[in-house]
Amino acid sequence: MAKTICVFTNKGGTGKTTTVTNIGYVFASQGAKVLLVDLDPQSSLSKFFLGSEAVHDLHRSQTVAALFDDTCEPTLKDLVHPTAFDNLFLTPASEHLKKHNHPEPHKLGQLQFSLQDFVAEASEHFDFVILDCPPDVSNMPTWASLLAVQFAVSPILPERFSMQAIAGVDKQLAAAREVNNRLTFLGYFLSQRRSRISLHDAIEDNLRGLQRDRVFDTVVPQTIAISEAQQMGKPITNYDNSTPAAKVTVQLAAELLGRIANISQQRRAA
Numbered sequence: 723m724a725k726t727i728c729v730f731t732n733k734g735g736t737g738k739t740t741t742v743t744n745i746g747y748v749f750a751s752q753g754a755k756v757l758l759v760d761l762d763p764q765s766s767l768s769k770f771f772l773g774s775e776a777v778h779d780l781h782r783s784q785t786v787a788a789l790f791d792d793t794c795e796p797t798l799k800d801l802v803h804p805t806a807f808d809n810l811f812l813t814p815a816s817e818h819l820k821k822h823n824h825p826e827p828h829k830l831g832q833l834q835f836s837l838q839d840f841v842a843e844a845s846e847h848f849d850f851v852i853l854d855c856p857p858d859v860s861n862m863p864t865w866a867s868l869l870a871v872q873f874a875v876s877p878i879l880p881e882r883f884s885m886q887a888i889a890g891v892d893k894q895l896a897a898a899r900e901v902n903n904r905l906t907f908l909g910y911f912l913s914q915r916r917s918r919i920s921l922h923d924a925i926e927d928n929l930r931g932l933q934r935d936r937v938f939d940t941v942v943p944q945t946i947a948i949s950e951a952q953q954m955g956k957p958i959t960n961y962d963n964s965t966p967a968a969k970v971t972v973q974l975a976a977e978l979l980g981r982i983a984n985i986s987q988q989r990r991a992a
């Protein structure tokens with residue numbers, strides 16, 4: 723049975739797609755079978771792995787949009803595409819997803835559960851199913867993701883607007899938990915933090931003071947190595963495993979697993 727994880731927040735540019743790419747590859751390179759699911763109509767994750775032209779040419783029935791479309795009946799095989807990396811598979815998004823970007827998904831009856839059966843079926847074939855959400859917590863792709871997974875995690879930038887997104891993230895988590903009682907929030911992690919910037923130090927202190935153990939110990943620094951790896955079409959640990967950014971990524975993946983293990987232990991003890 724897979725661990726199903728959604729990476730989400732209310733803001734763009736916080737590192738959701740970068741995180742999904744990099745930790746997905748870490749798990750895959752450790753021998754796990756990993757499915758990454760792109761829920762963002764901008765399709766950055768899909769373009770990273772398949773290339774822009776290939777994504778543009780995908781028929782809707784080969785993309786995640788098919789799961790929101792009553793006229794399609796996709797099988798797992800239709801929606802699971804190989805990547806250039808061993809053990810790492812992708813369910814792509816494309817612009818076909820745009821028309822399913824409903825702003826009030828909780829009013830759409832069964833449609834809001836569009837991802838549940840797919841994630842459940844994928845769970846039987848993979849060790850990890852990781853969902854990359856668009857930068858809006860209330861629209862259909864994120865809402866349907868929160869209703870379909872066991873775990874959620876949220877990257878946060880050390881800046882005011884990103885901190886302000888916390889209230890919206892917490893509100894949506896609470897709403898989703900009313901419907902999906904298996905959903906557990908693993909926490910916030912700081913992304914693109916710069917060292918020797920006193921503003922970032924102050925924001926980190928503030929975040930940890932307010933959110934305490936809801937904040938990951940691991941902090942992802944802003945580093946050129948991560949951008950370079952992306953430019954080369956490679957996950958960071960594949961591009962250069964000796965960089966500090968690669969080590970932090972492995973650490974982040976390990977902390978995520980540790981948090982999942984703690985939760986499972988607490989549940990068994992309860």
Ligand SMILES: Nc1ncnc2c1ncn2[C@@H]1O[C@H](COP(=O)(O)OP(=O)(O)O)[C@@H](O)[C@H]1O
Pocket residue numbers: 733734735736737738739740741766857913914942943944945946948949952
């Ligand atoms: N740790 C990092 N260091 C440097 N650049 C980063 C880092 N994380 C993300 N980026 C860059 O920031 C931009 C936004 O990241 P992305 O993962 O697309 O965010 P999101 O999916 O949340 O919109 C991208 O250009 C990416 O290369």
Ligand SMILES: [Mg+2]
Pocket residue numbers: 738739740762766854855856
């Ligand atoms: Mg993204």
